[in-house]
Amino acid sequence: MHVIPWSPYSFTTPAENAQRGANKHEEISTAEEQIIQPAVAVTTEFSVTPTTSVVHGSAAELLVSIAAHLDGAHIVVGRTGDSRLKQALFGSTPVRLIQIAKTPVTVVP
Amino acid sequence: MSATVAVGATALNRPRAASVDEAISNAMTPVADFISGIIFYSVKIGDPESITAGSSDYFEFPVIVVWLVAAALFFTIYLKFQNITGVKHAVDLVRGKYSKPSDAGEVSHFQALTTAISGTVGLGNIAGVAVAVSIGGPGATFWMIVVGFLSMSTKMAECTLGVKYRIERADGSVSGGPMYYLRDGLASLGKRRLGRVLAVLFALFCIGGALGGGNMFQANQATSQIINVTGGEDGPLGTWRFVIGLVFALAVAAVIIGGIKSIAKVTEKIVPFMAVLYIIGCLAVIFTNFSAIPDAIGQIFVGAFNPVGIAGGVIGVLIQGFQRAAFSNEAGVGSASIAHSAVKTTEPATEGFVSLLEPFIDTVVICTMTALAIVITGTWRDTSSAAGVETTSAAFATVAPWFPILLAVAVVLFAFSTMISWSYYGMKATGYLFKDSPRAELGFKIVFCMFTVVGASLSLGPVIAFSDSMIFAMAIPNVIGLYLMARIIKKEIFGYRARVRSGEHAMVDQ
Numbered sequence: 001m002h003v004i005p006w007s008p009y010s011f012t013t014p015a016e017n018a019q020r021g022a023n024k025h026e027e028i029s030t031a032e033e034q035i036i037q038p039a040v041a042v043t044t045e046f047s048v049t050p051t052t053s054v055v056h057g058s059a060a061e062l063l064v065s066i067a068a069h070l071d072g073a074h075i076v077v078g079r080t081g082d083s084r085l086k087q088a089l090f091g092s093t094p095v096r097l098i099q100i101a102k103t104p105v106t107v108v109p
Numbered sequence: 110m111s112a113t114v115a116v117g118a119t120a121l122n123r124p125r126a127a128s129v130d131e132a133i134s135n136a137m138t139p140v141a142d143f144i145s146g147i148i149f150y151s152v153k154i155g156d157p158e159s160i161t162a163g164s165s166d167y168f169e170f171p172v173i174v175v176w177l178v179a180a181a182l183f184f185t186i187y188l189k190f191q192n193i194t195g196v197k198h199a200v201d202l203v204r205g206k207y208s209k210p211s212d213a214g215e216v217s218h219f220q221a222l223t224t225a226i227s228g229t230v231g232l233g234n235i236a237g238v239a240v241a242v243s244i245g246g247p248g249a250t251f252w253m254i255v256v257g258f259l260s261m262s263t264k265m266a267e268c269t270l271g272v273k274y275r276i277e278r279a280d281g282s283v284s285g286g287p288m289y290y291l292r293d294g295l296a297s298l299g300k301r302r303l304g305r306v307l308a309v310l311f312a313l314f315c316i317g318g319a320l321g322g323g324n325m326f327q328a329n330q331a332t333s334q335i336i337n338v339t340g341g342e343d344g345p346l347g348t349w350r351f352v353i354g355l356v357f358a359l360a361v362a363a364v365i366i367g368g369i370k371s372i373a374k375v376t377e378k379i380v381p382f383m384a385v386l387y388i389i390g391c392l393a394v395i396f397t398n399f400s401a402i403p404d405a406i407g408q409i410f411v412g413a414f415n416p417v418g419i420a421g422g423v424i425g426v427l428i429q430g431f432q433r434a435a436f437s438n439e440a441g442v443g444s445a446s447i448a449h450s451a452v453k454t455t456e457p458a459t460e461g462f463v464s465l466l467e468p469f470i471d472t473v474v475i476c477t478m479t480a481l482a483i484v485i486t487g488t489w490r491d492t493s494s495a496a497g498v499e500t501t502s503a504a505f506a507t508v509a510p511w512f513p514i515l516l517a518v519a520v521v522l523f524a525f526s527t528m529i530s531w532s533y534y535g536m537k538a539t540g541y542l543f544k545d546s547p548r549a550e551l552g553f554k555i556v557f558c559m560f561t562v563v564g565a566s567l568s569l570g571p572v573i574a575f576s577d578s579m580i581f582a583m584a585i586p587n588v589i590g591l592y593l594m595a596r597i598i599k600k601e602i603f604g605y606r607a608r609v610r611s612g613e614h615a616m617v618d619q
Contacts, residue, residue, distance in 0.1 A: 009219050011378050
């Protein structure tokens with residue numbers, strides 16, 4: 001699962017808004033192609049069929065709310081090794097996950 | 110109006126060395142006066158000589174202002190005071206309580222609203238209000254607030270239609286606004302030809318409005334404030350208005366022609382904070398002079414009903430308040446409908462409700478703040494300089510000498526974001542006329558940047574005459590369309606309210 005960072009409370013220009021619908025589709029298909037498909041290709045080795053999805057929103061919150069609807073869910077995320085400055089400015093998904101998750105979380109280095 | 114502009118213009122023409130600014134000014138003034146003479150056709154009542162005699166039996170009533178206020182009053186009653194009863198629902202919609210999770214990634218109500226607000230909150234809120242209070246006295250504030258409340262209904266009407274008749278293209282991009290609802294909405298009523306004519310008229314006026322109020326007026330007043338804080342007319346920048354205009358034009362060109370999105374993005378993010386900072390600034394002015402608060406409130410109410418020494422008496426005050434409020438919140442003008450129509454929703458009425466908040470924030474909150482600051486400090490009485498942003502600046506200076514610099518920063522950012530928004534409105538109107546031809550849209554953008562320089566160079570009189578007339582001209586085709594489609598609007602809004610009550614359009618669990 002891939003979450004495209006997006007907030008309904010951001011500020012946008014009218015030109016951006018008019019193109020938004022088109023851009024959303026483009027963002028999703030790019031993510032499918034560049035992130036989801038390579039990941040799925042890896043899983044074929046282990047003969048499991050994953051369900052995938054690409055959604056917009058805040059990564060940690062969305063992962064938690066989706067996991068809450070599944071039985072015995074376990075959240076596995078990667079880390080990006082952000083610098084301190086970058087973390088201070090933008091936060092990090094794993095850190096946020098650990099704070100709010102209701103299921104076990106594994107962070108893969 | 111023509112009389113007041115003439116007075117303003119003579120006060121502005123201070124002797125100055127012949128310059129580029131003056132050449133531009135001399136060429137534009139007769140054009141501006143001609144156009145405003147047509148749009149602001151006024152009914153004259155009483156004896157014109159009585160003004161010089163000091164009495165106030167004479168006043169001019171611009172028909173166009175009555176036109177807008179009548180529409181606002183009509184829709185307030187016809188839509189059964191949604192501007193009061195619908196506010197809570199509007200806030201819920203903006204908070205996303207009705208947005209489906211699957212809509213994530215699309216334009217939210219909050220984004221549509223704030224984008225529209227960054228187009229409306231501009232110098233009309235800072236300089237326009239100063240003009241109203243300087244000419245109409247403190248009482249103009251009262252009428253401004255009245256119009257602010259009423260025009261929430263007009264805004265609701267036009268934004269509901271904007272979403273209902275928007276065009277969604279195959280690639281997912283959206284175009285909406287009065288051009289489209291006038292054409293398609295009236296066609297659905299069997300008035301195909303009238304719809305087409307009104308839509309073309311609207312698009313033409315919208316281009317003019319984008320160049321005038323959305324561009325020249327903003328550039329003009331931002332330039333004035335920059336000169337003001339750098340030492341006034343005698344300061345280093347005093348005679349270089351067109352150079353400041355050129356810098357503005359280049360910045361705008363970088364965004365709208367060069368496609369440098371980062372500048373626009375940064376502006377869009379800073380503007381909301383500037384708006385809050387501006388309100389705090391006004392509150393600082395108000396509380397620095399807190400002993401004058403009761404007197405100022407008294408002046409506003411007395412001035413509204415029983416003004417002394419204002420040309421035109423109560424009617425004169427009323428017109429000033431009405432006119433500047435309408436100019437500031439643009440309700441009935443149709444411009445914001447273009448911005449609102451990009452929202453992701455299945456119910457056109459939802460954006461109608463959300464748009465109620467726009468005139469409220471713009472006029473009832475921000476304009477009132479400016480007016481209070483000016484009335485409390487009494488700077489509106491000073492006739493030595495042109496009414497406009499300098500009046501507000503003088504009010505800010507009562508807190509601390511550096512305070513007008515804060516205002517200058519706010520003014521430049523407000524002006525810039527309004528110019529970006531209006532360039533988009535003008536571009537969409539051009540696109541409508543020329544079937545979305547990229548070449549025509551580019552042509553418009555180039556002309557737009559040229560007008561930025563012109564606007565910065567002119568004195569306020571001709572700029573405000575041209576800006577006002579073009580913005581108000583847009584209201585003629587738009588409001589005709591709103592009246593003709595009143596029934597469609599009512600059906601949308603009340604049908605939607607019923608669906609909310611029945612639970613068909615229910616809140617979404619977050």
